[in-house]
Amino acid sequence: MAKLELLPAVDVRDGQAVRLVHGESGTETSYGSPLEAALAWQRSGAEWLHLVDLDAAFGTGDNRALIAEVAERMTELHIKVELSGGIRDDDTLAAALATGCTRVNLGTAALETPEWVAEVISRHGDKIAVGLDVRGTTLRGRGWTRDGGDLYETLERLDKEGCARYVVTDIAKDGTLQGPNLELLKNVCEATSRPVVASGGVSSLDDLRAIADLVPLGVEGSIVGKALYAKAFTLEEALAAVSA
């Protein structure tokens, strides 16, 4: 059976690696240099990095140069990078892809400019993932601050347009260490044949094992943020738990 991929997260706000609660601006806990955080995950055996420009997501500026530095360094070290946050037009997409990242994660654009997203999916294939960030079954855009339509209607549309994969986040769980929303993940896997990356709420190795049990349904990976920063477990332990 395929193993669950783990994507340790580095979310960047105002030049710092931070964790938010429910993705809400103003709830930041700071964890220092994003490059040092990324290098720590690399030294611990990471194969992937989930790298988020929160300022670009919230529209409070951007950390473009720093994000590029981290993504380029990780790519040199053969770490695959999933880049997220504020990628909404040709300019931001070109800058993101120029970092050498493995793929980008589009959120707001999939809700607000669907024609552009359909076009970049057809142009870039599996370099494009779409983030389905939900409260209940309502999608949220603009740094998760605005409603953006129904999850399953949007998923059906994106599937038809050939979207390669989805990053699914239950915002109510994100940054809370309350465990992932396994029901949501199962429901999304039932609604699409495309791979799903789980995000939000992981608190323990048992949570990761429960997500790994969904690999046969279509879950391909899991992002892990707060639990690693809070030292609930180490990345080495997490990698061992999902490859057992």
Ligand SMILES: O=C(O)c1ccccc1NCC(=O)[C@H](O)[C@H](O)COP(=O)(O)O
């Ligand atoms: O990814 C985004 O674009 C984003 C936008 C606004 C707020 C948060 C955003 N991402 C947060 C993440 O991707 C987290 O790193 C991830 O869900 C990890 O969650 P957790 O393990 O619960 O800390």
